[in-house]
Amino acid sequence: MEGTMAEIRLFAGNFAPKTWALCYGQTLAISTNQALFSLLGTTYGGNGVTTFQLPDFRGRIPVGTGSGQTVGMGTITSGQKAGIENVTLFENNLPAHVHQVSISGTLPLTVSKSVADKSTVIDGLSLAAPARSAGRAKTPTLGYNSQTGSISLNPASIDLSGMTLALAPVGNTIAHNNLQPALGLNYIICLQGIYPSRN
Secondary structure, three states: OOOEOOOEEEEOOOOOOOOEEEOEOOEEEHHHOHHHHHHHOOOOOOOOOOEEEOOEOOOOOOOOOEEOOOOOOOEEOOOOOOOOOEEOOOHHHOOOOOOOOOOOOOOOOOOOOOOOOOOOOOOOOOOOOOEEEEOOEEEEOOOOOOOOOOOOOOOOOOOOOOOOOOOOOOOOOOOEEOOOOOOOOEEEEEOOOEOOOOO
């Protein structure tokens, strides 16, 4: 199968055609592949004296070199490996957010009672003791009886602003899969073919 030296193609077969090789990162001798070495150099590995390596596309996809035009994109150089298949998210990876907290509970309330012993109302105190006549003498009737009474209190709210509430951490540190839907195919590289000329 004719091709241009160092050309890479997708191949659906499970072998590499003649004069081609699977892109598995194999180490080749410079002495027997001088033309191919002149194109690849040590971009993909090797000591550059006696050996060099082919690109390794096992489990990877190609991406264009250089800097992307989108804000935040980095620069990719030839032979650079990038990307992680599984990613673990931490607190710094999450956007700023607010947790709503709802607190309910029981607040104990102690109420004391005492016998009314005054004949006139005193500001801020309980009932005054009414008076009744018994002949010429006035006998006070205390504004209190021995029955247990009940008092309904209106609902009240408590301001908890300024307090620090500790929320128990949730979740696990299990990495999530970051792999896009993919189909496994073989990348093959031309070892012997037409030597490319520069423009």
